[in-house]
Amino acid sequence: MSSIRLDVVTAERVVFSDDVNIVVAPGVEGQLGILPYHAPLMTTLQTGELVVRKGGEEFSLAISGGFLEVRPDRVIVLADVAERAEEIDLERAEAAKRRAEERLAHVVPGIDAARAEASLHRAMLRIKVAERRRRRTTL
Ligand code: ATP
16 A cells, blocks of 8 residues: 655654555645645645544544645645644643633633633544544554
């Protein structure tokens, strides 16, 4: 099966780097599937799940914002924030979700609702990605 190199990096670190068979990324206009030999492309990412398949295995990453570039020999994701499923601290994400929900339930002057919504969205994504991994590993 043909493969393409995927590099997922943030300003701080390399989050994922490997040869993979397919990448499904959260593009601003919807899910974007990339197979080897995909045409060159540059797009913006939104908060969402990045799914990678390699051999019979599937990995998920939580991604928040950034860019994706398809080059002839590789896919580069430069994300604002990215975590592999196994790096996600579920309790921290649950606490962030509760905090954001609390803020949105009592919006008062000085509370930035859009920021609380973005935080809630990131927390829910982290919970989804972490729980999906847990289900996969207990199958
Ligand atoms: P929190 O309120 O818990 O800090 P946040 O959504 O504000 O969450 P971000 O600003 O998105 O956090 O991320 C800050 C840094 O912390 C990033 O490096 C991100 O990868 C990491 N991070 C945030 N939440 C988690 C988590 N639940 N598990 C692992 N790393 C996390």
